[in-house]
Amino acid sequence: MNNPTLQDRLQELPRSLARPSPDRRALLADSPSFWLRALPPTLGLTLVATLLPIDIVVLTGSYGLDGYPATVLALAQTVPLLLAVRRPLPAWWIVAAATAATAAVTLDSPPGAGPWPWPAGTLIGYLFLMGALALRERGQALLAVWLVTLFGTVGAAAAFGQRAGGAPAVAVVLTGAVLLLGWSLRGRGEARRRLAEQEEISEAERGLRTLLEERARIARELHDVVAHHMSVITVQADSAPYRLTGLPPEAVAEFTTIAAAARSSLAEMRRLLGVLRSERGDPDKAPQPGVGDLRRLVDTVAQAGVSAELAVGPEVEALTPLPAALDLSVYRIVQEALANVVRHAPGARTRVTLAAGEGALRVTVVNSPPAPGGAAVEPSGSTGHGLVGMRERVRLLDGRLDTGPLPDGGFRVAAVLPITTPGESAP
Incomplete structure (x- = not known):
């Protein structure tokens, strides 16, 4: 298979925005610490409870919007932060659309009303959303999100430079920094997790090797002690009627029985030795x-x-x-x-x-x-x-x-x- 070219990668960026991660668990759900697992939903609830009234007050008091549109825009910018705990990419679509709508309706507000097109409350919630994206989505999706943020913010600043001021540059730098930091932390966490998995596999392999060595040692001792003596018994029982003269028929039959029992024991001993010396433990398919x-x-x-x-x-x-x-x-x-x-x-x-x-x-x-x-x-x-x-x-x-x-x-x-x-x- 040919490696994808730069053009293929660029064409893949827009499509990555339509393919969110299939993982629908809460962020940091795999963390062994209860406090880390509880951090994303707690932070999301705190931001919604804090930013929602602040955004409504700022949009109505500073930017001059009526109460109803200000409330709708504030809800659209803050409530999706709860969704971001599990599905950050769909939440980003809602927040990005609400941010663009807010920038459009506040364009005619006076320059001293506040930063444009990124009110302070909107930027804080957006940064939390960037962190959630960095912890869940693929690198292509993160790059695509940042490029949309970059071009949207730079385009608005270029078209309405007098109204924008320095807020666009701050927003672009901060979102890029959060995405990069979150993606780095996520990569480090995955590397540590894979290292731990490899250590577990290595430990299991060491345990198996120790077990096989112990089984081999037991097999050697059984062979050297038990099998040797059983072989001697078999030979002596078989040869006794020929070495000892004048034995009654009952004694000859007894020696024959002893030899047969010894040979049967040797056969089972060999089967046991084969099991002990085998890594799989089933080298002999003879009927039990x-x-x-x-x-x-x-x-x-x-x-x-x-x-x-x-x-x-x-x-x-x-x-x-x-x-x-x-x-x-x-x-x-x-x-x-x-x-x-x-x-x-x-x-x-x-x-x-x-x-x-x-x-x-x-x-x-x-x-x-x-x-x-x-x-x-x-x-x-x-x-x-x-x-x-x-x-x-x-x-x-x-x-x-x-x-x-x-x-x-x-x-x-x-x-x-x-x-x-x-x-x-x-x-």
């Missing part, structure tokens, strides 16, 4: 486990000496497929609850129940006291992240979680999760 995988999970736990049962109500099966977040959360809650049974209550009888009703899915995991003589992998008083993770998942789904010991020495985990089908919002 869900309610359909609970049967295999329960069978795996049974190999660890936990007698577990799974009961899924027909109303739950009728809901499939469940929303992805709900499906995964149910699996993770049951997985963590069963893992706690294995660690803290070896040999305990466990029942996993899934039921649905009243727009919610109820997940219950109840275990009996540990079997006599069973040694817990971890002491019952140890602090881990299992229950914390459950609560976080339930909270994300706007559900409820109830956990605690039972009178007979067992433990109960119960979650109530709202059901949302794909495309629907949570109730």
